[in-house]
Amino acid sequence: MIAVWRREGRVSDWQERFAGEGYHYGRAPAQFVQARMADLGAGARVLSIAEGEGRNAVWLAGQRYRVTAVEPTATGQRKALALAASQGVSLDWRAEDLKGFAWPEEAFDAALGCFFQFAAPEFRVRILAGLGRAVRPGGTVFLHGFSTRQLANDSGGPKIEEQLWTPERILPAFPGWQVIRAEDYDAVLAEGPGHSGPAALVDVIVRKPG
Numbered sequence: 001m002i003a004v005w006r007r008e009g010r011v012s013d014w015q016e017r018f019a020g021e022g023y024h025y026g027r028a029p030a031q032f033v034q035a036r037m038a039d040l041g042a043g044a045r046v047l048s049i050a051e052g053e054g055r056n057a058v059w060l061a062g063q064r065y066r067v068t069a070v071e072p073t074a075t076g077q078r079k080a081l082a083l084a085a086s087q088g089v090s091l092d093w094r095a096e097d098l099k100g101f102a103w104p105e106e107a108f109d110a111a112l113g114c115f116f117q118f119a120a121p122e123f124r125v126r127i128l129a130g131l132g133r134a135v136r137p138g139g140t141v142f143l144h145g146f147s148t149r150q151l152a153n154d155s156g157g158p159k160i161e162e163q164l165w166t167p168e169r170i171l172p173a174f175p176g177w178q179v180i181r182a183e184d185y186d187a188v189l190a191e192g193p194g195h196s197g198p199a200a201l202v203d204v205i206v207r208k209p210g
Contacts, residue, residue: 014118017194018053018075025052026192027083029059030114032144032203036181037110040065040140044109047134049098049127050116054080054091060112061089068092068108070101099123103130111135114144115156115195117163124163128173137210140180143170147184147200155189155197165202180205 017024028034033056040046042064048057049070057069057080069091071077077095084091094101098116111131119127131141146157148164157164167182183203189195 014052015073015075018073018079022192023053023055023079023083024192024194025055025115026190026195027055027058028191029056030144030191031187032201033059033112033114033142036203036205037112037142038063040110045107047104047108047111047131049111049113049131050118051080052076054083056112056114057091058083058087058089061091062087066092068094070094070096070098072097098127098130101130103133105133106136106139108135108139110140110142112142112144114142115146117145117158117165119163120160121162121169124169125173128170132174132177132208135208137208140205140207141174141177143202143204145202147202149184149200153198153200155199156191156195157199167202167204170202170204171206174206174208176209178207178209180207 044065046060046065046067051057051069051071053076057067061067072095077093111134113131145165148161148166150157150164181203185201187199187201189199
């Protein structure tokens, strides 16, 4: 059963969602992460936000990147660190809510925002600005989420149109950046019970000037 998303999802909602023994979105990384973030170079510093149960951060750490993961839920942290231990990798885990997160300045080679669609437009703009500040000149921001067309599907995501994406909703946050990819496309997800079935997705990859 697909969980119902709530506007500006409360930490307690996600705490409950991640409470079971199973991994709500599976243990494997999002296909976007695996396909697009495999060649950053050993030792690359990577920030991953809204990390949930750790599937993306653990895979990134397995590529020999130095990964900082931001996620406020204790249930998510418990499972993420268990997954990391099972894979023999370590994470710099920040148990913080993005609403109060002190975004670092130019500290990372890459930053990932994957399915952070609990954010209404104003909050989304703040998150995108933070991701942009966090990467160094020449660094890259990787974004992956559900398209506005996802309203027609039952494979996950909020039924709140303003929290869904188009490239045109994302790109204005990165004026003057090099656009490497900006696509709205269809795929079939098999990412645990939370993301399963035909889906409408948006990828945006941008590189900071410098």
